[in-house]
Structure formats: structure tokens, C-alpha cells
Amino acid sequence: MPELRKDPVIGRWVIIATERAKRPKDFKVEKEELPEGPCPFCEGNEAQTPPEVFAVRKSQSKSNGPGWDVRVVSSIAPLLQGKGKADLGRRGKGMYDLMNSIGAHEVIIETPEHIANIADLEEEQIARIIDCYIERYSQLEKDPRFKYVLMFKNYGRPAGGGALKHARSQLIATPVNPKRAKEELVGARKYFEYKERCVFCDIIKQELEQKERVIIDIDGIIAISPFASRFPFEVWILPKEHSCDFFAMKPEHRRDLAGVIKRIMQKLKVALDDPPYNYILHTAPFRRAKAGYWKTIDLDYHWHIEVMPRLTRVAGFEWGTGFYLNPTSPEETTKILRETKIDSR
């Protein structure tokens, strides 16, 4: 009989349909041949993007020219913008509330070479990308209008990744704590208030004891198939040591994290034939916010990365209920991903 499982952080119920279990070959991923024109994200084409806001560069190379390893530019179609001193303009309109779309929207170009999938980058390069995330966060934190930074990656068209086959992630700074982030922060706090322990630390402890959902466990970082996975082959990557803030990560853990990201992405690529996916960094709001409502956040929240291959369609049922139907159990996912052989460079 299928099981209904509850996510211990936000209380979302998921149907794990073990009876019609799907194996990797059962998922038909839309493949689309994309036209390969000149790529604005390749080294040498810097003039084709908006000016860079930051880059990891070789010494003596010049801004907006070649000679970079990772390059951050504003989005050409920004969802939110924070030019000059424009204020938030919070206001009402009858019973409705609205504000200006103040924020930042940047693209992190992850490699100067025309490589599509982060799975195919070297570990050192992934570590540089992480450094770049941390650098941008520390800059954006200075703008008092922003409350949260969301880092995410859309890979492949069904995941919203657009037509360009060049590895990149995106960053959005928002003037409010996004609903989805808040749900998790509130859920983790409720658990903390009741148990006086971090819910994510408890998850890690139970997973390390039970072992049936641990995909990778190296040094400071663990990758698991969450107990109440919404999607087939959903993976969470977490630091084993408690930390609410991705951007406060110790330098020695950045390399561990890069190694785990690389291995997970390679395993997904091999097991699922290069699937589209999204990943999202879940971290605490900006540090200064912690004084007020989020004052216990150092203790109760725990950063992590959620990787979601896009193998199934989300339809009316999921939209209407917030229930998810997952045709592959996380235990099965774990087994398959553990057994998936990859180059270990």
C-alpha cells in the first residue's frame, strides 16, 4: 500500500506510491535539440552581456574582458531591480497591499567554457562558484532594502532553463522574506520550541542511524533522499555540523560541498540520462534580520540545498492541495544513486 509521509519541517504530506514504483528508464525526459549560435556567456563574448558586477579573474585581466573563471552579471530581463535609491514604496490600494519591485537579479556564469551542466565542471571550479555566491551575498546584504537572497539553478528547458547551453545559476535579492522560505523558518522554529533541538540536525542524526536514505556522507557534508520527497530523485545536501547560514560557511567546508555537489550532479546525469533539474539554496535571511522576529534562528534553522530533477509534471492535484505524488520511493532513489558509477576525478 502506498504511504502518506509528512515532511517534518513544513508539514507537507506526500504520497509515496511504492506500488507503481518507477525506475529511471520509466521517466521520459523531453529532449530538445537547441540551436547552437554564438553564446553570450562564453569567454570572449563579454560585451554581449550586461556589465559584470563581480568576477573571479586571473591577475591582470580586465573587467568585462576575457581572463575570468566565474563571472556575475545583472540579468538582461531582471525580475527585480534596485537601481539608485528607489525605495520600497509599500502602500495600500483599498484592501490590497503592494510595493515597488525593488531587489536584484543576477546571473552567475559558472564557467568560461561552453559547458552546460555543472556535473561536468571540475571540483575546484565548483568551489570557485561557491566563493562567488558568498561574495555576492556579502555585498547584497549591505543594502538595507533587501531581506533575503535566493540562489537557484534552472537546468534544461522543462526546468525553466532557457535555450542557452551554458552553465549558470541565478541569484535574486528580495525585499520581503519569500513565503516558501518563511514556511520553513517557521516550521523549524516550532520544532525547536517544542524539542529544543534543530529539526534538520535530528533528520541528519536519524538518517545516519537508519542509513537507508543516505546517498553520500563525506567529511562535513551529507546528501540524502528526504523521507517525504516530493519528486522522484529529489536530493537534499546539508552540512552535518549545525549552521543556519550558508554564507558563513568555513572555507574548508566549501571544498567538501563542491565535491558532494559534483558527485550528486554526476550521479543524476548518469542515472537519469541528463535530466532537467532545479536546485535551490535554502538559507537564513540576512543576519541583521535576526535581531527581531528571527532571533533564535542561529539555533533552529539549518541551511541546505534541495535538488529536484524535473521528471514528472505538476498538475491540478499538487497545485490545489500542496500534496505531492511521488512514484519513486526515496529508499529506491538512494539505492539507485548509490550504485550509479561515476568518474571520481
Place this chain on the structure above:
Amino acid sequence: MPELRKDPVIGRWVIIATERAKRPKDFKVEKEELPEGPCPFCEGNEAQTPPEVFAVRKSQSKSNGPGWDVRVVSSIAPLLQGKGKADLGRRGKGMYDLMNSIGAHEVIIETPEHIANIADLEEEQIARIIDCYIERYSQLEKDPRFKYVLMFKNYGRPAGGGALKHARSQLIATPVNPKRAKEELVGARKYFEYKERCVFCDIIKQELEQKERVIIDIDGIIAISPFASRFPFEVWILPKEHSCDFFAMKPEHRRDLAGVIKRIMQKLKVALDDPPYNYILHTAPFRRAKAGYWKTIDLDYHWHIEVMPRLTRVAGFEWGTGFYLNPTSPEETTKILRETKIDSR
């Protein structure tokens, strides 16, 4: 400048990107030629479905044979099942919570003819479908294991509608109040506690005064483009008179509702070239639940139908934040749908 707008019920922020406003022709909807084989939902093929649980039938016609107007069968691949007396089996596993996937999953076959879109059915037929919803609800309510019934429709493959081109909706009875439903119930109650008014009644009042987002206003039913629409051409259909419970609808309002559903669906079909869509009925949990936690629900909640054409992809940003980006303002949507000419049979 684009606006950030807040949904007054659940507090979700939406970016309305007025600057890159999209008109109907800007949305490329995936069209797929589907193979037309024998259809198990057509009259005469009753033996190809699981046995019917209910049907609106012509007198003297026999169960599981021809002679029906609307027919309800169990899903051939049920997400939840409630055979016999199997209990919920709520239990823990270390820190995790789980239960058996008890429930019901039924398909409402909306016409004996091979017609794909509810837009193409007669108003009287849509009224029969509504009667059928109400009939099934009143039966399922008797099972003490169920808390909520979700009615929804997935039309077209990008909306999860499968390969069969035969109009149908689905019903799922769940043993817990789904997260998404609860969010709305809680949001509406918070508003009620503060204002001592129903948030949906206030929305209707403001919309009727401002007029810029009212698409249809006939008799007891109104159709609006919500102020904080998540999706281009999102439409909400609501009763003007306060009522938390769809299934308690007065018979005279059923025909009004059928007329509005017909017109909205026709308008969407014409304006957007037969787009895929989901619609979801949002209503109160089963009546008996109201004694406890939901005791003020008769006053604070208001049933409605949310129609969401699937014209854009939902990607990492939406998943990670619960923020949505909508490239067409609801004021623009309203204008376009108001001006869209349809047959008015």
C-alpha cells in the same frame, strides 16, 4: 516599474511585470497531436473503465451501460484508496510521521460524447456536472476517515491532462486537510479575526467598486482576475453571496455557476487558442470538522474556483520562494477577456 502585489488571503507576493507585458499571441502553447484510438470514456465503452460509483442516467438505462449524461468511476490508477474498513494507520518512525494512503480518487466523465473541453458543453450539461460533484461530496462526507474533498480538472497535456481527449474532472478525498487548503482557511480566518469580515466578501466588494478586474458579473456569480494573479489569465469564480461550502449551493445558483464556467472557458479557449489549464475548487472541509478547529469557518471562508491556464513554466525561482512572476497584469487580462467574443448559446 513592475509591482510586487500581495495576495490578501494567503500573503503570497507576486511580481506583476507590466513592462514586459505579454499579450495572448506571445504565449507559445505546446500543441501535440494525440493519437485517436477508442476512448474508454465514450458512451458504449463503459466496460473499459472501473465500475461506476454514480451516474446521472436516463430512466430505464442500466448501471455500467449506455444512457448516461455524467458518469463517475474510480480512477484506474488511484492516488488514494479507501477499500473496506482499512484504517488510517497513523504512526511514527523515529522523528517521522506517516499514515496509510486512505482516501478516494474518482473520475467524473463530463459527457457521453467525445468532446475534450468543458467550454464546448452546453450550459445544462455543466449544471449536471455540478450536481454530480455535490452528490459525490455528500456520499464521501459519510466516511469518517475523510476530511476534505478536492475537485479539480487537468486539461491538456502540459496541465497533466493525459492523452485522452475526453472532458473529465477528478475528485480526491483526503484523510488530512491538504496544506494548501489549510493555508487559505487559516489566512481567511486571520483576516476575519482582525476585521470581523470575510476576506473574499471584501475582495468582491472592492472589485465591484473598482470594476477594473471584473470579467463577468451575472446574477449570483462573479468572475475576476485576482489582484495578485500568479499566472497570466488566472481567473477566480466566486458566489457573490457569502458561502463557505460549495456543496451547500442553492439549486438556483448552480445554473448561474454553469453559465459563468461556460463563458469563462469559452473566452479562454478563444483568446488563448485552446490553452491547457487546471481548475481547482476551493471549499471548506467536511461540515462535521467545523465543530472543532474550524468553528468560525461558516463566517470566515468563501468557496471559489481558481482557473489557471498553463502558459508559462514554473521554475526554480517560484519553487524556492513561493513568489510568482506574472508577465500579464490582471487588468490587462480582464480587458482582453471582456472583449473576447463568444457564441452565447
